[in-house]
Amino acid sequence: MRTQVVGNGSDLARVGFALVGVRSAVRRNLLRRRLRAAVAPLLVELAGHDLVLVAGHEALELPFAALCAGVADATGRALDRLRRAPVASTADNGDMTALNGQQR
DSSP: OEEEEEEOSSSSOEEEEEEESOOOHHHHHHHHHHHHHHHGGGTTTTTTEEEEEEEEGGGGGSOHHHHHHHHHHHHHHHHHHHHHSOOOOOTTSOOOGGGGTOOO
8 A cells, every 4th residue: 555645735635546456346446435434534634635545456355454554554654754855945946037927
């Protein structure tokens, strides 16, 4: 299971699922429902972020408690990476006046 998290500038959490290798629509829908239920307790912590959760067909075989633990662990690690990421510097962007249609 992998996750990607970015800030979304609002006070809501948005969650998307990418299901890899799950060919049957019935199994995809089952996995999506299980992942939604596993993410639900984390929505308060995810407020202000967009989360994409990537899961494969192996996630269907996990007991629900293990799936919840895996989702919580992967989400926690992604949030930690986001918080530790250095802030991009704007010092080297050069002259920005051309973006506004102005010329010097």
